[in-house]
Amino acid sequence: MTIPNTIDKNDSRTKFIELFRLYENTLNGQKDYVGHAIQKSAIQRLSDDVDFPNRKNEDWKYTSVAEVLEQQYRQPKLVDITAADIKPFLFEGLDAYLLVFVNGKYNKDFSSKDELSKKIKVQDISSGLQEDELTKTTVSEYLSKWATKERNPFIVLNTAFAQDGIFIDVPNGVVLDRPVHILNIAFTKDETTVISPQKIIVVGENSELTVIETYHHLNNPQQTYLTNTVTQVVLKRNAIVNHFKIQNEGESAFFINNTEVEQMRDSTYSSYVVDLGAKLVRNNLSSILKDSSTNTNFYGIYVGMDKQHIDNQTFVDHAYPNCNSNELYKGILTDNAKGVFNGKIMVRPDAQQTNAFQKNHSLVLSKGASMNSKPQLEIFADDVKCSHGATIGQLNEDALYYMRSRGLSKKEAISVLKQAFLTEITELIKIEPVREKVEQMLLDKFKQLSETTNELLN
Amino acid sequence: MLTIKNLHAEIEGKKILNGINLQINAGEVHAIMGPNGGGKSTLAHVLAGREGYEVTEGSVTYMGKDLLGLSVDERAREGIFQAFQYPIEIPGVSTANFLKHTINAVRKHQQKKELSAKEMIAFIKKMAKMVEMEDDFLSRSLNQGFSGGEKKRNEILQMAVLEPKLAVLDETDSGLDIDALKIVANGVNQLRRKDNAFIVITHYQRLLDYIIPDFVHVLYNGQIVKSGDKNLALKLEEKGYDWIKEEALAII
Ligand SMILES: Nc1ncnc2c1ncn2[C@@H]1O[C@H](COP(=O)(O)OP(=O)(O)O)[C@@H](O)[C@H]1O
Ligand SMILES: [Mg+2]
Numbered sequence: 190m191t192i193p194n195t196i197d198k199n200d201s202r203t204k205f206i207e208l209f210r211l212y213e214n215t216l217n218g219q220k221d222y223v224g225h226a227i228q229k230s231a232i233q234r235l236s237d238d239v240d241f242p243n244r245k246n247e248d249w250k251y252t253s254v255a256e257v258l259e260q261q262y263r264q265p266k267l268v269d270i271t272a273a274d275i276k277p278f279l280f281e282g283l284d285a286y287l288l289v290f291v292n293g294k295y296n297k298d299f300s301s302k303d304e305l306s307k308k309i310k311v312q313d314i315s316s317g318l319q320e321d322e323l324t325k326t327t328v329s330e331y332l333s334k335w336a337t338k339e340r341n342p343f344i345v346l347n348t349a350f351a352q353d354g355i356f357i358d359v360p361n362g363v364v365l366d367r368p369v370h371i372l373n374i375a376f377t378k379d380e381t382t383v384i385s386p387q388k389i390i391v392v393g394e395n396s397e398l399t400v401i402e403t404y405h406h407l408n409n410p411q412q413t414y415l416t417n418t419v420t421q422v423v424l425k426r427n428a429i430v431n432h433f434k435i436q437n438e439g440e441s442a443f444f445i446n447n448t449e450v451e452q453m454r455d456s457t458y459s460s461y462v463v464d465l466g467a468k469l470v471r472n473n474l475s476s477i478l479k480d481s482s483t484n485t486n487f488y489g490i491y492v493g494m495d496k497q498h499i500d501n502q503t504f505v506d507h508a509y510p511n512c513n514s515n516e517l518y519k520g521i522l523t524d525n526a527k528g529v530f531n532g533k534i535m536v537r538p539d540a541q542q543t544n545a546f547q548k549n550h551s552l553v554l555s556k557g558a559s560m561n562s563k564p565q566l567e568i569f570a571d572d573v574k575c576s577h578g579a580t581i582g583q584l585n586e587d588a589l590y591y592m593r594s595r596g597l598s599k600k601e602a603i604s605v606l607k608q609a610f611l612t613e614i615t616e617l618i619k620i621e622p623v624r625e626k627v628e629q630m631l632l633d634k635f636k637q638l639s640e641t642t643n644e645l646l647n
Numbered sequence: 648m649l650t651i652k653n654l655h656a657e658i659e660g661k662k663i664l665n666g667i668n669l670q671i672n673a674g675e676v677h678a679i680m681g682p683n684g685g686g687k688s689t690l691a692h693v694l695a696g697r698e699g700y701e702v703t704e705g706s707v708t709y710m711g712k713d714l715l716g717l718s719v720d721e722r723a724r725e726g727i728f729q730a731f732q733y734p735i736e737i738p739g740v741s742t743a744n745f746l747k748h749t750i751n752a753v754r755k756h757q758q759k760k761e762l763s764a765k766e767m768i769a770f771i772k773k774m775a776k777m778v779e780m781e782d783d784f785l786s787r788s789l790n791q792g793f794s795g796g797e798k799k800r801n802e803i804l805q806m807a808v809l810e811p812k813l814a815v816l817d818e819t820d821s822g823l824d825i826d827a828l829k830i831v832a833n834g835v836n837q838l839r840r841k842d843n844a845f846i847v848i849t850h851y852q853r854l855l856d857y858i859i860p861d862f863v864h865v866l867y868n869g870q871i872v873k874s875g876d877k878n879l880a881l882k883l884e885e886k887g888y889d890w891i892k893e894e895a896l897a898i899i
Binding site: 606 | 753
């Protein structure tokens, strides 16, 4: 491929184009396969058409990716992990199908793919594109779209660099008996890598799937890396998907999550996002409602400390009548952490009888912490029920005193109140081992917070 | 157990307690009565350790320790309990979960045997039964949407599970109908032991028909202006507070 002369050497895109060249050299004989052609068109598009955002861009007003882009990234190497490495990341007491990704690459050793394949289709994308008809048709449709039409540069970037992504196809009429746990582990030793997990999940008519994506790391905390992940979820008629994304990346990591959902008639998609780790988090979550009578639930938890920056962008596109969407995001910010919530809801002219509700509540517990919450409702139909609300508050001092008067130390009382604030969401997690793990992860995070937190209360 | 000497306290620069003297021994129940604004709740808050109340003079000794040097949660772990006049609602914290946290914190500090999860539930349920609280209250958020009477019974439940040495009940009876009042009184009576003591703050003599006090004190203008036995409460019921106010003025 050619690099256009016009491109500035310091342009962050140049570095990725360079990196792509290096990557190509490692491919040897595989350069010809269909997946590589798509990767090539993605990098071409990155150099020609789409640029990374700056803060003049309305959707990136509160989140600067300058630090993300100034790094000199490498493609991740293949690394070995052990059963002991992954054990702490599993859900105790949860009987789940496990799919493990290390640095964005599917790892057969720890995955229950064979067992899962008896019920549904699970195919790694790179070989599927060459050998498998269904993968070829379904997956290449999305990959080509991302490579040629996509406006979000991080999705284009993911398309250029993703290797060994996964395609999951639940046939019509299958209610999968157990959740699928997709465990993503970053283990980049001391290299600044760009990790590009890619998942395409199609759930057939009248089928049901629970997917739990978790993002963990085995790096030392100071290690910088970028996880730039793309997950496509397609719900056919009357399908049900419960989709968890629990993120606890390293404290010097950048995490960009692009989740795109398409919903057909009568389908129900529920998303549960929990962000605890990473220095910078950007979640782009969108659901495009492609027919009537769908349900969409977006739930989110964020807990930020130090200089963490956690940005949730959601978008629900109501284009057909009788669809319901319901959003609730809650978070706690201390130290100099910053939170951003931007909830877009589009109700197009034909989308009569739409119900669209959105709420975002944050506790901001120190003077240096801040939250920017922006609902963005664009309503072009008249017979609709839509509402939104955002609040920013502190811990209730009377409640704190009450608990202390019963013997809880200030630290404990604060921790209980923080947990209580998030209960409205954690109690929606109906899979007990998942809820317990999330609650434990929250408590662990609160313990880290307690040393520095609550200057407002002193 | 508790010795209060010449206690003066103020809030936001306003003098509220003006030299309280009170001696409470293990096994005793002291009733504190008096007109509104006399400083009863303030005394309860000062004993419990609420921030914002400044003690300007005097001392409080509890079990041989300087009580005023302890924070509110330290006092609670040392066995002081205040049943609030206005209990707080805490959404998101279930009553059962809250009780477990507090029981653990207090028992651990007092070096009592920790309860297993099973023992804990059995213990909480037994005490809930004593205050006639249905089990489903335990799974509801603490005090949230509870009626006035339910909140007060919840206070007694907390007292029962924490087994305090000194409990201060601030108008736990106000706003209760007679049935709820009996439940509260019955709870207190069942918890009365030789090694604990109660301060019962109340406006009304009727509570003292059920919780028989050893002493009755009248708190007025931040001072204990009269003390007696349970008959003092009857006299107050009959004659009101005016005669006490007049006596107090005469002394000044
Ligand atoms: N937070 C406060 N700030 C200022 N004044 C207060 C405060 N709390 C109580 N007071 C005043 O202190 C006095 C005693 O109040 P309180 O102790 O509640 O009396 P009681 O319980 O006997 O009715 C009253 O005059 C009341 O207005
Ligand atoms: Mg009072």
